[in-house]
Amino acid sequence: MKPRITVNKVRKVWNADTPKATTAIDGLSFDVAPGEFVVLLGPSGCGKSSLLFMVAGLETQTEGELLCDGMPITGPDTERGMIFQEASLFPWLTIAENVTFGLKLRGEFPEKRDRVAQDLLMKVGLADAGHKRPDELSGGMRQRAALARALAMQPKVLMMDEPFAALDIQTRAKMQDHLLQIWRVSGASVLMVTHSIEEAVALADRIVVWTSRPGRVKEIVSVDLPRPRKPRDPAFIELQLRLGDLLADEVDRAFREMEAAV
Numbered sequence: 001m002k003p004r005i006t007v008n009k010v011r012k013v014w015n016a017d018t019p020k021a022t023t024a025i026d027g028l029s030f031d032v033a034p035g036e037f038v039v040l041l042g043p044s045g046c047g048k049s050s051l052l053f054m055v056a057g058l059e060t061q062t063e064g065e066l067l068c069d070g071m072p073i074t075g076p077d078t079e080r081g082m083i084f085q086e087a088s089l090f091p092w093l094t095i096a097e098n099v100t101f102g103l104k105l106r107g108e109f110p111e112k113r114d115r116v117a118q119d120l121l122m123k124v125g126l127a128d129a130g131h132k133r134p135d136e137l138s139g140g141m142r143q144r145a146a147l148a149r150a151l152a153m154q155p156k157v158l159m160m161d162e163p164f165a166a167l168d169i170q171t172r173a174k175m176q177d178h179l180l181q182i183w184r185v186s187g188a189s190v191l192m193v194t195h196s197i198e199e200a201v202a203l204a205d206r207i208v209v210w211t212s213r214p215g216r217v218k219e220i221v222s223v224d225l226p227r228p229r230k231p232r233d234p235a236f237i238e239l240q241l242r243l244g245d246l247l248a249d250e251v252d253r254a255f256r257e258m259e260a261a262v
């Protein structure tokens with residue numbers, strides 16, 4: 001199967017040619033298959049958010065290749081949707097209007113927009129919240145609304161940057177269930193950043209473990225556990241420990257380099 005997203009020898013230098021130049025990513029390569037759920041796991045500052053911005057087409061790489069369905073990514077496109085840690089809903093619009101905002105820009109008729117909003121809000125468990133404003137909703141509900149809004153555009157790729165990090169543990173577990181259900185029927189590839197090893201094992205088809213900055217692939221771990229996955233399953237725990245070790249090595253290395261620099 002041809003990859004949906006190709007990341008090939010990507011390098012990203014922020015503030016290049018200035019005294020503040022930072023090489024965030026160097027020699028990063030992996031790909032994402034159509035419909036695949038890939039989680040990015042790595043130490044803080046290794047360039048995960050930088051990569052998502054580039055795949056979203058909001059930033060450009062310094063070197064290397066970023067492709068979607070074999071075509072270079074040259075700018076933002078509704079086929080690649082992004083969800084941030086804090087849901088960035090428009091406070092003056094209702095939840096339903098937020099969900100269908102992109103469809104309105106695209107010129108879809110109100111009847112179609114209403115239909116899509118109802119369908120998606122039901123799927124994310126917000127069937128009764130369409131008429132509310134974002135500030136009337138909890139953090140978890142706002143994040144589900146953001147998910148519905150991204151799905152309204154039927155993206156081929158859904159990117160999520162620590163989408164549940166600001167939520168409490170119970171809400172987070174519920175959000176993971178919603179996400180898996182929706183992902184299964186949407187056919188979208190998911191590229192998700194999380195700091196939680198448990199979340200990575202619960203959700204991913206494959207986990208891309210990064211080195212510390214400059215980020216590149218340390219190891220790609222396939223998660224061959226049937227869903228729904230149970231955190232108490234010995235195979236789940238074993239994988240968590242292995243990922244913990246991989247990550248700890250990198251965090252240690254980053255600390256040593258930081259101390260050597262001062």
Ligand SMILES: Nc1ncnc2c1ncn2[C@@H]1O[C@H](COP(=O)(O)OP(=O)(O)O)[C@@H](O)[C@H]1O
Nearest residue numbers: 014015022024043044045046047048049050051
């Ligand atoms: N917009 C930016 N301008 C300059 N430097 C940036 C910018 N975004 C990120 N960086 C730098 O790039 C490196 C990687 O950051 P980031 O991609 O946010 O890492 P992560 O998401 O893995 O924590 C960091 O050193 C960060 O300071």
Ligand SMILES: [Mg+2]
Nearest residue numbers: 048049050161
């Ligand atoms: Mg980040």
